Amino acid sequence: MSETLSPAVARPDHITDAVFYDFDMFADPAYLANPHARILDMHKSAPPIFWTPRNGGHWMFVSHSANFEASRDVEKFSSEIVPQSKIKEMLAKLPPGAPHIPQPLPINIDPPDHTIYRAPLQRAFSPKAINELKGSIRELAISLIEGMKPKGSADFVSEVAEPLPVQVFLKMFGLPLEKQAAYRALVKEHMENIKNHDPAMIVRRMLKLTAIMKETILDRKENPKDDLISMLWQTRIGDRETTINDMENYCVVLFTAGLDTVVNGISLGAYHMATHPELQQQLRADPSQIPAATEEMLRRYTFTVPLRRVSNDIEFQGVQLKAGDRIMLFLPGADLDAKEYPNPEVYNHKRENSVHIAFGAGPHRCLGSHLARVELQVVYEELLTRLPAFSLDASKPVTFHGGHVVGPDHVWLKW
Numbered sequence: 001m002s003e004t005l006s007p008a009v010a011r012p013d014h015i016t017d018a019v020f021y022d023f024d025m026f027a028d029p030a031y032l033a034n035p036h037a038r039i040l041d042m043h044k045s046a047p048p049i050f051w052t053p054r055n056g057g058h059w060m061f062v063s064h065s066a067n068f069e070a071s072r073d074v075e076k077f078s079s080e081i082v083p084q085s086k087i088k089e090m091l092a093k094l095p096p097g098a099p100h101i102p103q104p105l106p107i108n109i110d111p112p113d114h115t116i117y118r119a120p121l122q123r124a125f126s127p128k129a130i131n132e133l134k135g136s137i138r139e140l141a142i143s144l145i146e147g148m149k150p151k152g153s154a155d156f157v158s159e160v161a162e163p164l165p166v167q168v169f170l171k172m173f174g175l176p177l178e179k180q181a182a183y184r185a186l187v188k189e190h191m192e193n194i195k196n197h198d199p200a201m202i203v204r205r206m207l208k209l210t211a212i213m214k215e216t217i218l219d220r221k222e223n224p225k226d227d228l229i230s231m232l233w234q235t236r237i238g239d240r241e242t243t244i245n246d247m248e249n250y251c252v253v254l255f256t257a258g259l260d261t262v263v264n265g266i267s268l269g270a271y272h273m274a275t276h277p278e279l280q281q282q283l284r285a286d287p288s289q290i291p292a293a294t295e296e297m298l299r300r301y302t303f304t305v306p307l308r309r310v311s312n313d314i315e316f317q318g319v320q321l322k323a324g325d326r327i328m329l330f331l332p333g334a335d336l337d338a339k340e341y342p343n344p345e346v347y348n349h350k351r352e353n354s355v356h357i358a359f360g361a362g363p364h365r366c367l368g369s370h371l372a373r374v375e376l377q378v379v380y381e382e383l384l385t386r387l388p389a390f391s392l393d394a395s396k397p398v399t400f401h402g403g404h405v406v407g408p409d410h411v412w413l414k415w
C-alpha cells in the first residue's frame, strides 16, 4: 500500500547529526514493500538509536539492548503518553452526564497503579485458563480452514487470520456470536485507521466498541456466567469494587491489544510458510516442531511497536534524550539485531538463542502471550494438516502496512 510521507518537522537542538535518520514508520516506501527486509537494511545504514523528523518527530530504538533496557526502565520511560494527571484534569472538565471515555489500562499507566490494574487480568490469561480454551480454538480454526479449502485460492487474512481472534474474543467474553460482523467491522476500521492519531477519532471508535458490549457487561453483573466479563466483575481493583468504567477500560484494551496483533502474527506466519515450501514439508513430517517454529516466526517477523515518553532529561546509551520526547520501541528491529541473533535474517527454529522480545519485556510484557501462542500454533497445525502444499498467489501480490502493528493487508494463497 503506498502512503504519503508525513511532513518533516524541524530538528530540535539536542538532535545531533550522529543520531538523525529520516524514516517514516507509516509510509517509508521500502518498508511498505517489505518491512522486515527494510529493517535488516536499517541495521546496516541507521544508528541503533535515531531520531526521525517524520510523524511529529520521535526516537526509534532499533537495537535489542536499547529496547530491552528501556522496556524495563519505567522510571525513565513512561507508558503514560499523556500523563494520567493531565487525563484526570481533562476528564474533570467534561459536562455532567458525558459518556465515560474508555482508556486502555493497564497498557497506558505506570507502576504502582499499573500493577493494580494488571492483577485482575493476570488470572484470566494464565496458561491454565487459556489451555481450557484450546479445544474450542481448534474447532474454530478447523471450521475456517475447511471453509476456505474448496476454493483452491483465497485471501488467508480475511478467511482465517481475521475471523479467528474475533470469534475467540467473543467466546472468552461471553458476547453473542451474532455480533461477529459488527466486531469484524470494528477491527477493520481499527486497522485501517492505525495511522490516524486524531484523538477525537480514537475516542469515537472506543465509544462504538463499548456501546456494543455494554448490554452484556451490565447483564453479567446481575447474572454471572462462565466468562471473562463475569470473572472481572468479581475481582477488585486494589481495595475497591470493579465499576462499569473499569470494565469498559478492560474491554477496550483487550480489543485493541489482542485482535489485530494476532491477525498480523498469523498472517506473517502463513506468508513465511507460503514462501518456504521446505519448511511446510518439515513441519508436516514432524508437527512437534510447530511450537519452536511459532517462536522463530515471532522473532523473524516481530511486528509491534510500543510507545514511551521520556520522563526527564537523560543520557541513555550515549544519546541525549529530553523530557517529553516520544520513543518508539521498535521491537521488530530488536529481534533482527545481529548482536543478539547471529544471521538474524535466517529463519532457524533450532537457533541457540530463541528468546525473542516480540511480546515486549518488563512490567508491561504481553498479558495475552499464552493465548496468542495457542492461537498461532493451532492455526499452523491445522493449516498444515488440512491444506496440501500452498504458495503465494503471484497474481495478487502481498501488500503491507506499517505503523504500530506491522503486517500484510492480504495474503493470497493457492494450493
Ligand code: HEM
Pocket: 071, 079, 106, 107, 108, 118, 253, 254, 257, 258, 259, 261, 262, 265, 303, 304, 306, 307, 331, 358, 359, 360, 361, 363, 364, 365, 366, 367, 368, 369, 371, 372, 373
Ligand atoms: C502475537 C500476538 C501478540 C503480540 C506480538 C503482542 C505484543 C505485545 C507487546 C509487545 C506488549 C507490550 C506493550 C508495551 O510494552 O507497551 C503487549 C502488551 C499487552 N498485550 Fe499483547 N500481544 C499479542 C497478543 C495479545 C493478546 C491475544 C492479548 C489479549 C487478548 C494481548 C493483551 C495485551 C495486554 C492487555 C497488554 C498490556 C499489558 C500491560 O500493560 O501490563 N496481547 N502485547
